[in-house]
Amino acid sequence: MSHDEAEEEVMVLKTRTEKKYGMVVDIDRCSGCQACVVACQSENNVRINDDRDFLQRRAVQWIRIERYWEGEFPNAKARFIPMFCQHCDSAPCEPVCPVYATYHNNEGLNVQVYNRCIGTRFCANNDPYNVRFFNYWEPVWPESLRNQLNPDVSIRSRGIMEKCTFCVQRIRRAGRDAAKSGIPLADGDINPACVQACPTDALVFGDLKDEDSKVHAMKNDERSYQVLEHVGTFPSVYYLKKVDKHATEEGHGKH
């Protein structure tokens, strides 16, 4: 491929999609059931975390439910906040990688290129949400789980970083199906595993640039806020704070 052709290709890629995928998490609906965690685990071939992984604080969970206690004992309340890669527009993890193993694609996704990663772990340090996971050990699956691995998702070997992809394999498949059938993608056609699994519909996924989409309407809700906004990361994930007359002013931030 000549240089001009390559440049043309890049231009085509840039103009082809005008999307910016994002998610809205309604904290008010979240019951902390962790169905999303399990769904993500099986969809994305995330390693099986055993005791050792948790004790060493090296468990890999692309989405985790952070649990905060509020109040003193008799009136204690558990607050949940699902935390996963925020696919920030100005992601701090991206510019610190010396080998371009993570970058922003034109759909608003923060993409991790496993083959390029050498494991400096700088991105994880510079990630305010602690949602990048490093494979300290070679992942192993018990024999009985070999056949449940998702063939659309590569397995990450040890020594590299991995994180939530917004189930990019599902986005790609939906795009291919749409191209094949000629029916354009509609809002709600693409659902990451966590969104699909959520029993209370606390997670909503969609194109933030599409003004008719559900996420676009929800992100402009008066309850909407973003986590660690002050760091200046411009996340693609919006949270809707809990509706609770006893709740403190902020849905999170006071722990």
Add this chain to the structure above:
Amino acid sequence: MQQRVELTEREINRDLLRPNLTLQLRFFVVVAVCGAIVAMAGGALAYAIIKGVGVYGVNRPVMWGFIIVNFVFWVGISHAGVMLSAILRLAQAEWRRPATRAAEVLTMFALGTAALHPVLHTGRQWRTLYWVFPYDFGRGIWPDIRSPFVWDPSAIFTYLSGTIMFVFILLVPDIAVLRDRTTGIMNKVYTFAALGWRGNARQWQFQIIAGILLSALILPVFVSVHSIVSWDFAVAIAVEGWHATIFAPYFVIGAVHSGVASVITFLAVLRWVFRWESYIRPEHFDALARLMVVVATAWFYFLVVDFAMGFYTGEPAEIALRYAQMGEWPGNMLFIIFMATGYVLPIPLWLLKNVRQSPMMMFWSSLFVNIGMWLERYILIIPSLAKKQSLTFAWGHYAPSPIEVMLVIGSFALVTLGLVTFCKFFPIIPIYDVKEGRAFEQHIRIGKVNVPAVFREE
């Protein structure tokens, strides 16, 4: 200055070449011990490569551990060479003469050892080369120059190659002295390395010009190296304890602090091991200690500003981080040791002339400084990661694994091995420089005492 023993040129040659021309059992003992420790560290590294970096104590969120702390420490030590050698050479400070080469050689080995650390650190060690060198041109994928990690190797290798050149050019006349005094294989090696040095006026002229040029050229590199190392931390907007604009000068001055201290330690050991009392004299320790008082106080100022600014923000997460650095176990213990060894103990001691002129006291106090400076890097790097942002659910802690401890010990053994080997094969005190100093020296009579003094005509 005090009165001193008058030495003839013959005596200088005899004393300074003794380690190079005679074989001593203790050399083999030190090499064997250090070699064994380095081999052990090599085994630890092999284990880490085979099993994965899970054998280290790093976790989430503390993704960087002892290896990075040690890396910053050794890069810091390497700042002694140029600080002492280049700046003092340009400033024509007479007392630099016996210390310059020791400082440069320490720089060389400390920096070489530091350059190994990224290989120990990365998840896929066999791919670390991709980080250092641009690769995959065909697909247009280049290293990301926005990352300070790309500038790290370029700064370190520039400094390393500059230092090696510097050491070598200043070593050539001394290699020629060795060439004239050896036989057999060593003679052939020295003959090759001496580059046909005859000691005529033209060669001396070139050698001096090259030395001054390299001194001047290496100075900006010296400032850049630790600045760039500090950016590894300072650009991390997500880590509140790291994201400070003050980090570059703070790290550079801290590096000079630990570097000059390590040169003092090295000189004290040399003086003791080779009985070079008439070369490395109390007045040299005195001058180095005076320099240290200034450098250490400048560094302390940056330290105070860094912490004061942290508290000034008043953000809960930042306060929690400072508390972890100073109030929580093991931070409180480490912080007390760090403050005591890094500043509070040695600096008042160095204000006393008796201490400054006592090699034994200088040895211990300078060793203390480096214990403190190692802990300083630990305190700056680790707690900041453990308490990164206000999402307290993800906060963590860190404890080193035995493998990491072995690698850290191994790095010290590796530097020692390098220094010992260098002292065996090359004169660690520049012979011609000492003689040159003698040539400049004149004696003035003050009362009944003959005091050496140097007069220069500019």
